[in-house]
Amino acid sequence: MMNSVQESWKSAVKDEPFKYFFLDQYFGRQYKSDTTFNFLFILFSIMAVVIACLGLFGLVAYTTLQRTTEIGVRKVLGASIRSILVLLSKGFIKLMVVATAFSVPLIIWGLRHWLNQYAFRIELTWWLFALPVAVIFAIALLTVMLKSVKVAVRSPVESLRYE
Numbered sequence: 001m002m003n004s005v006q007e008s009w010k011s012a013v014k015d016e017p018f019k020y021f022f023l024d025q026y027f028g029r030q031y032k033s034d035t036t037f038n039f040l041f042i043l044f045s046i047m048a049v050v051i052a053c054l055g056l057f058g059l060v061a062y063t064t065l066q067r068t069t070e071i072g073v074r075k076v077l078g079a080s081i082r083s084i085l086v087l088l089s090k091g092f093i094k095l096m097v098v099a100t101a102f103s104v105p106l107i108i109w110g111l112r113h114w115l116n117q118y119a120f121r122i123e124l125t126w127w128l129f130a131l132p133v134a135v136i137f138a139i140a141l142l143t144v145m146l147k148s149v150k151v152a153v154r155s156p157v158e159s160l161r162y163e
Contacts, residue, residue: 049136053143056092060144064088064151071151072159084152089144096140104129 002020009018064071071084108124115121 049139053139056140056143057147060088060092060147063091064147068151068159071154072156075156076160081149081152085145085148088148088151089141092140092144096137100133100136104133 005020006018067088071088074084074087107129111124115124
């Protein structure tokens with residue numbers, strides 16, 4: 001079949017060489033670049049989350065170090081581990097809520113702008129934003145709790161000894 005097309009081309013257009021390509025290979029090359037972009041995007045996103053968690057862990061460690069005496073006094077006065085964990089994580093939760101309140105509208109705007117370039121696109125529903133926000137909150141709270149639990153279960157004598 002290809003030979004008959006090539007002969008028809010040569011008889012119709014003598015000066016131009018016969019060049020052809022298969023659409024499935026052409027679309028495959030385009031898809032491969034999208035796949036590579038997707039892989040790099042996921043890789044750098046994971047790296048960003050890990051670096052953010054390390055920074056958050058360092059911030060929690062610094063905060064708990066500064067508040068060690070306060071935590072020791074609260075434990076001596078009868079505070080529960082739960083109340084100490086709430087005390088330590090309350091400030092971080094507020095920061096996460098503020099960050100979410102600023103970032104989600106920007107993300108919605110950016111996604112709508114980006115998706116308008118396509119003829120067929122998905123609808124932006126609430127769960128497309130609620131699920132990642134919930135996962136980020138869970139990762140952040142887990143990071144905060146890892147360090148806070150160590151400080152909360154420590155004996156108040158150890159906290160107050162060096163003051």
